[in-house]
Amino acid sequence: MKFEGTASYVATDDLKLAVNAAVTLQRPLLVKGEPGTGKTLLAEQLAAAFSAPLITWHIKSTTKAHQGLYEYDAVGRLRDSQLNSERVNDVRNYIRQGKLWEAFTAPQRAILLIDEIDKADIEFPNDLLQELDRMEFFVYETGETVRAVQRPIIIITSNNEKELPDAFLRRCFFHYIAFPDRRTLERIIDVHYPGIAATLVSEALDIFFDIRKVPGLKKKPSTSELVDWIKLLMADSIGVELLRQRDPSKAIPPLAGALVKNEQDVMLLERLAFMSRREKR
Structure with a gap:
């Protein structure tokens, strides 16, 4: 066996x-x-x-x-x-x-x-x-x-x-x-959603890994949460362009409730966004 x-x-x-x-x-x-x-x-x-x-x-x-x-x-x-x-x-x-x-x-x-x-x-x-x-x-x-x-x-x-x-x-x-690398995550997404646009997956993974890299995050989003998030992006017809055009100063991506699961992490991302806006002034 x-x-x-x-x-x-x-x-x-x-x-x-x-x-x-x-x-x-x-x-x-x-x-x-x-x-x-x-x-x-x-x-x-x-x-x-x-x-x-x-x-x-x-x-x-x-x-x-x-x-x-x-x-x-x-x-x-x-x-x-x-x-x-x-x-x-x-x-x-x-x-x-x-x-x-x-x-x-x-x-x-x-x-x-x-x-x-x-x-x-x-x-x-x-x-x-x-x-x-x-x-x-x-x-x-x-x-x-x-x-x-x-x-x-x-x-x-x-x-x-x-x-x-x-x-x-x-x-x-x-x-x-170990947490899957990008290539493995692409394969996992393809198993769940065959035929999904590669550009949407690429943009979604960029945002996903950016969130995981935030220092001090209490709970990093997991593989299963990534799969749920992409399902919501597809269901709400949130395409590549909207992901690309999102305001970086907002820090929170669309439908972030599938990725960020506690108020401490939401506040952390909002503080980072506030600091980013101040630096750009």
Whole structure:
């Protein structure tokens, strides 16, 4: 199984090498990068490329590792016992399978996405070490061991909100998705909008990179935001000439709400525009 990208996902050579190395080593692939660079989308496209089921575990700040294995509904069983329900006789009625259980017992090799692992508690990655390493876990309520029928391909994403433990990192193959260069962005835009005018793309990318270069910007616009912005430019028939003729002193490009996402950055661009106007007087 070799990942070569898909018709709807532009994968760099480095990313393809990383995916295939993780598959060969049978290690989880830990993917970091700026938000909007396609980390989550990678797992979706990998599932499409391999015709494999995708099992997604979205991590929140309250997520615990055991929830990925299974959860035991003790309260539900107690309630049923008070109602003299026959369900009480089988403890399996109160066990809800987690995402790892689903991936381990899938009828064919699955893609397991553990999305934004850095949102969870610092101990969360360490609590999964044995299960990800041995591909098995023990269910105490039933006394059974759940083993992976086929070792899933595991993609783990992180936005670098907190450092991950060394013991966890040792068990992963790591790849950082660098921000795409201009040529790669052109290919990404072409995938989303085939036949788009090259002049419009060129002008839009000039403005996009100018914004990203502004020093002190709190949140730089991402690849996904660029794609959204170009979609709006096309929908509102904002052509090349309007982009070229925009007043540089205004600093904010048309439909900038797709690119600039907080008031601090809007104020920063406005201050820069004000200083530019003063210098021209």
